[in-house]
Amino acid sequence: MKNRNLKHKDDRKTPQRIYDYIEKKFWIISMFDPCPFQHDVDSWDWLNIDWKSYNFINPPYSLGLKTAFVKKAIEESKKWKTCFMLLPVSTSTKLFHDYILPNKREIHFLKWRVKFSWFNSKWEFVSNKCWMHDSMIVVF
């Protein structure tokens, strides 16, 4: 991974179950991912490039990066693009009240905890462990 400044919580892979959920609920099978797993941000910074018609975003979870991706998804939705965002449920925050709620088309609170995969601090690939937060899919 070239972007060595990325924290482990910023770099977690989405399980297939989430894509299956979106396909079943919204009939969308092909989505662009503007924040790919272990992406080299120095070569493509997708916060500054236009996204596609249908996008799936599981953003880095550090507050600054998460906020930047939410704002970008809102900006893209105003250009008639659809953005499905997988986010931790945190409803007492400024981000939720000032950005997500007024701009969302739909919010789906998941009934289960998402099992992400990631490389831990020893560079072992960890999977099948439940994330410590509840999650929601926000459609912008």
Ligand SMILES: C[S@@+](CC[C@H](N)C(=O)[O-])C[C@H]1O[C@@H](n2cnc3c(N)ncnc32)[C@H](O)[C@@H]1O
């Ligand atoms: C939580 S991970 C999600 C990975 C993948 N999208 C998935 O859902 O499995 C967030 C990813 O965003 C990427 N990222 C961070 N900043 C980015 C940027 N400015 N442009 C593109 N990707 C970025 C990192 O490589 C990181 O792996």
